[in-house]
Amino acid sequence: MFNYESYLRLDKFPLIWCSGCGDGIVLKSMIRAIDKLGLSKDDVCMVSGIGCSSRLTGYVDFNTLHTTHGRALTFATGIKMAKPRLHVIVVTGDGDATAIGGNHYIHAARRNIDITVILFNNFIYGMTGGQVSPCTPKGKRASTAPYGNFENAFNISGLAQAAGASFVARATVYNAVQLEKLIQRAIERKGFSLVEVLSPCPTAYGRRNREGTPVDMILQQKETTVSVAAAEKMSAEELEGKIITGVLTDVERPECREEYQKLIDSFRKEG
Amino acid sequence: MAEEKKIKVLTGNEACAEGALAAGMRFYAGYPITPSSEVAEVLAEELPRLGGVFIQMEDEIASMGAIIGASLAGTKAMTATSGPGFSLMQENIGFAAMAEVPCVVVNVMRGGPSTGLPTLPAQADVMQARWGTHGDHAIIVLAPFSVAETFDLTVRAFNLSEQYRTPVILLLDEIIGHVNERVTIVDPGSLEIFNRIVPSDPPDQYKPYRHTESGVPPMIAYGEGYRFHVTGLAHDETGFPTNSAAEIGRMLERHHRKVEQARDHIVQVDPFMMEDAEIGIVAYGSTARSARHAVRLARETGKRVGLLRLKTLWPFADEEIRSYIGQVKSWIVPEMNLGQMAHEVEWALAGSAPVTRLNKVNGDPISPPEIYQIIPG
Amino acid sequence: MAEETLRRKREAEITINTAWCKGCVICVELCPEQVLVMERGKAKVAHLDKCTVCGLCELRCPDFAIVVVDKNKSPKTGE
Ligand SMILES: Cc1ncc(C[n+]2csc(CCOP(=O)(O)OP(=O)(O)O)c2C)c(N)n1
Ligand code: SF4
Numbered sequence: 162m163f164n165y166e167s168y169l170r171l172d173k174f175p176l177i178w179c180s181g182c183g184d185g186i187v188l189k190s191m192i193r194a195i196d197k198l199g200l201s202k203d204d205v206c207m208v209s210g211i212g213c214s215s216r217l218t219g220y221v222d223f224n225t226l227h228t229t230h231g232r233a234l235t236f237a238t239g240i241k242m243a244k245p246r247l248h249v250i251v252v253t254g255d256g257d258a259t260a261i262g263g264n265h266y267i268h269a270a271r272r273n274i275d276i277t278v279i280l281f282n283n284f285i286y287g288m289t290g291g292q293v294s295p296c297t298p299k300g301k302r303a304s305t306a307p308y309g310n311f312e313n314a315f316n317i318s319g320l321a322q323a324a325g326a327s328f329v330a331r332a333t334v335y336n337a338v339q340l341e342k343l344i345q346r347a348i349e350r351k352g353f354s355l356v357e358v359l360s361p362c363p364t365a366y367g368r369r370n371r372e373g374t375p376v377d378m379i380l381q382q383k384e385t386t387v388s389v390a391a392a393e394k395m396s397a398e399e400l401e402g403k404i405i406t407g408v409l410t411d412v413e414r415p416e417c418r419e420e421y422q423k424l425i426d427s428f429r430k431e432g
Numbered sequence: 433m434a435e436e437k438k439i440k441v442l443t444g445n446e447a448c449a450e451g452a453l454a455a456g457m458r459f460y461a462g463y464p465i466t467p468s469s470e471v472a473e474v475l476a477e478e479l480p481r482l483g484g485v486f487i488q489m490e491d492e493i494a495s496m497g498a499i500i501g502a503s504l505a506g507t508k509a510m511t512a513t514s515g516p517g518f519s520l521m522q523e524n525i526g527f528a529a530m531a532e533v534p535c536v537v538v539n540v541m542r543g544g545p546s547t548g549l550p551t552l553p554a555q556a557d558v559m560q561a562r563w564g565t566h567g568d569h570a571i572i573v574l575a576p577f578s579v580a581e582t583f584d585l586t587v588r589a590f591n592l593s594e595q596y597r598t599p600v601i602l603l604l605d606e607i608i609g610h611v612n613e614r615v616t617i618v619d620p621g622s623l624e625i626f627n628r629i630v631p632s633d634p635p636d637q638y639k640p641y642r643h644t645e646s647g648v649p650p651m652i653a654y655g656e657g658y659r660f661h662v663t664g665l666a667h668d669e670t671g672f673p674t675n676s677a678a679e680i681g682r683m684l685e686r687h688h689r690k691v692e693q694a695r696d697h698i699v700q701v702d703p704f705m706m707e708d709a710e711i712g713i714v715a716y717g718s719t720a721r722s723a724r725h726a727v728r729l730a731r732e733t734g735k736r737v738g739l740l741r742l743k744t745l746w747p748f749a750d751e752e753i754r755s756y757i758g759q760v761k762s763w764i765v766p767e768m769n770l771g772q773m774a775h776e777v778e779w780a781l782a783g784s785a786p787v788t789r790l791n792k793v794n795g796d797p798i799s800p801p802e803i804y805q806i807i808p809g
Numbered sequence: 810m811a812e813e814t815l816r817r818k819r820e821a822e823i824t825i826n827t828a829w830c831k832g833c834v835i836c837v838e839l840c841p842e843q844v845l846v847m848e849r850g851k852a853k854v855a856h857l858d859k860c861t862v863c864g865l866c867e868l869r870c871p872d873f874a875i876v877v878v879d880k881n882k883s884p885k886t887g888e
């Protein structure tokens with residue numbers, strides 16, 4: 162239906178991800194979105210942190226950068242500020258972005274710098290074997306929460322919204338068509354844009370929490386999510402335990418690099 | 433054609449900022465910290481005028497990440513900090529070493545550990561500059577002793593980082609950072625500037641980590657049609673992660689070789705009255721100022737003493753020190769730490785001459801009389 | 810001619826790259842028409858005639874291992 166080959170580094174295949182890992186579905190959606198937008202591969206710079214999801218940058222034929230744990234947004238900020246014509250896309254996990262990289266995450270959103278973040282939320286630290294993440298729901302098990310997580314989880318999208326992001330959306334791999342469209346809109350929107358994707362990790366999260374097979378986990382996304390439109394008509398009680406998907410924020414706001422360019426230009430005129 | 437020369441009175445921090453601009457630095461990311469903040473303040477004002485970028489990041493980890501990103505995008509980039517911030521930068525300095533990304537990190541040393549002595553000088557980050565990040569890695573570290581030399585060595589730091597594709601650390605200390613001195617600013621056009629070598633291969637043949645004879649692979653920026661991969665994982669010539677022991681060994685060996693085989697070009701010392709010296713002082717940074725003074729005082733009383741001042745701290749000037757074996761009978765190493773470089777001097781001499789340490793870590797600079805007093809004879 | 814194009818029947822061609830397929834069963838279980846089965850840990854086409862070329866299997870295969878094309882339509886290509 163879609164030929165992905167020209168966007169892939171085929172000699173690096175097969176993907177390192179586990180059987181049934183949702184990350185590959187997100188990767189495909191990202192490629193379709195970029196293709197729809199007609200971006201030149203030379204103008205796309207994809208930057209990732211450390212984690213299973215962050216391995217993605219090794220497989221795509223763009224300008225790619227696999228950085229240090231939690232710091233992808235800092236490298237991406239340097240790239241965008243230095244070479245604003247590049248479309249900078251950051252790939253990051255829930256631990257990468259909101260634990261070790263939490264500070265960079267809120268600051269990049271605050272600056273509203275034109276970076277698109279695709280945040281793979283699998284509720285766990287996948288790469289290191291299933292330790293608890295700031296996004297692990299309360300009560301769920303992890304290797305470092307053997308009796309169930311006693312902490313509260315972050316609302317990742319809410320964080321970006323509160324910090325000042327231009328575009329915030331949540332999606333699932335179950336609805337990969339919507340996911341693709343949201344990624345497309347996120348890239349199109351100037352400013353900091355986030356797509357939080359719920360991406361099942363059957364190995365480190367699913368097994369430990371008896372979530373069933375990869376198929377069960379994907380189908381479960383259909384049950385636990387409600388669209389923004391549907392959520393508007395639901396009471397707080399009905400929304401209990403539900404995850405809202407769709408566009409949560411989409412506003413035009415001054416963008417960081419453009420604001421800086423105005424300053425540079427003001428000196429050019431002067432001089 | 434007369435060279436245009438301007439005399440300016442600057443602090444070391446200001447000279448550092450000016451030197452960076454003269455070297456072509458057009459991207460600065462940093463986080464404020466005493467005693468380095470003036471570097472950022474000057475650049476916040478100057479960079480937008482020159483079409484460059486200044487950004488104050490949320491911390492030093494972010495600053496280091498941002499300059500690596502900017503450098504990969506093709507812009508000469510730097511950050512400046514002091515002890516606590518330097519500690520935070522270490523992981524990403526290792527990334528720059530591993531991924532061979534040119535960049536300059538300025539550390540205006542203050543007393544530590546921890547928050548320590550924010551406004552007082554120290555030279556206690558010498559070993560951290562060498563070994564601060566985990567893993568074996570090559571590194572270049574320079575230490576100026578005057579404001580004028582801060583300008584020159586900042587330019588040199590950029591040249592070396594571009595030439596050898598490596599992070600270069602410039603160690604100032606609070607005294608050099610804040611002292612006011614006259615500097616002759618030369619016409620930027622007359623400066624020797626080295627820019628990274630770009631590949632001559634077409635994109636489909638480009639290997640970002642090619643094993644060249646010099647050990648330095650040509651480097652192209654992101655967004656120029658080459659589409660390569662950069663990672664902090666052990667990688668092969670193509671830049672992609674590898675598990676091959678042979679490839680990993682070859683790459684790490686090359687990282688060391690590219691600096692080691694160029695050590696004669698990189699290492700600079702400034703011998704002062706060393707021709708007939710029987711007593712040698714090894715010093716660097718602001719302590720070398722006191723040492724020079726002490727040498728003059730001692731010479732007046734007829735003592736044959738000289739100063740071998742280190743401008744490059746790493747790679748270490750072992751050969752230069754060893755060249756005095758036989759002539760210099762004893763050495764003195766004064767430094768504002770508990771003997772970090774003295775250890776290296778002892779190692780270089782391998783017992784061929786005694787080394788006396790003069791150490792101070794209370795925030796007081798080492799004065800000329802303090803050095804003078806321990807000069808034997 | 811135009812009418813003929815409109816009336817042209819969909820005709821599926823499904824390719825499974827067994828070297829990449831990790832046997833996650835996602836394609837098999839989420840195919841609305843039960844076209845696919847598992848065989849020795851890999852996905853396999855069992856009832857090609859039932860395929861409606863909806864593309865759901867390809868869309869959700871995490872490993873780029875299954876490709877569906879409508880033989881009567883040229884595939885969308887990248888770039
Ligand atoms: C500074 C540092 N601390 C810890 C690690 C180890 N580490 C690697 S990945 C990871 C967590 C990844 O989890 P997440 O970001 O959620 O990504 P996932 O693997 O689930 O996709 C950790 C803790 C590291 N590489 N660097
Ligand atoms: S551990 Fe989880 S997140 Fe990592 S590859 Fe496996 S399934 Fe995916």
Ligand code: SF4
Binds near residue numbers: 843
């Ligand atoms: S295209 Fe649709 S009907 Fe055909 S095999 Fe795939 S999921 Fe089943």
Ligand code: SF4
Binds near residue numbers: 825835851852871874
């Ligand atoms: S979804 Fe892909 S990887 Fe999974 S069984 Fe089907 S073809 Fe194989």
